[in-house]
Amino acid sequence: MTQETPPPVLQALVLADHIYTDTTGKKVICGTFSQIWSLQFPNAFSRTTWAYIVLADVMQPTQIQLRFVYLNDNRILMQSRPVTVKSVDPLTPLEVSMEVPNLPLPAEGAYSLECWTNGTMIGSLRLKVSKREEQASRENQNE
Numbered sequence: 001m002t003q004e005t006p007p008p009v010l011q012a013l014v015l016a017d018h019i020y021t022d023t024t025g026k027k028v029i030c031g032t033f034s035q036i037w038s039l040q041f042p043n044a045f046s047r048t049t050w051a052y053i054v055l056a057d058v059m060q061p062t063q064i065q066l067r068f069v070y071l072n073d074n075r076i077l078m079q080s081r082p083v084t085v086k087s088v089d090p091l092t093p094l095e096v097s098m099e100v101p102n103l104p105l106p107a108e109g110a111y112s113l114e115c116w117t118n119g120t121m122i123g124s125l126r127l128k129v130s131k132r133e134e135q136a137s138r139e140n141q142n143e
Contacts (some may be wrong), residue, residue: 007020010123058087
């Protein structure tokens, strides 16, 4: 009987406009968000977006994948390409930055960005998608 290695523990999942590494080696996360506004539906959120992921207990090379799910009907709208990560020390948290593909937005509502490893969901980030009226959008641009 073989013992299965447990999946890593998701310590952080953050969406951001930009992630970079400073001169000291620290990750800098800029423009975090959990709400998306759209003037119309269906639509797509197509600007460059990054996911900052922190995993603990990465015992062996592990594939991670992001899925974007519309919670109204649990439809998977996007799946990223799997990325293999490995840690030299399972006790040290592993920081991963992944570019997020375009996010289809069929309607207003609640969505989930899920983090999967080797076929197991280890956590998610809830996103709210709302309709922005054109007048309000123009007023915000003038501020």
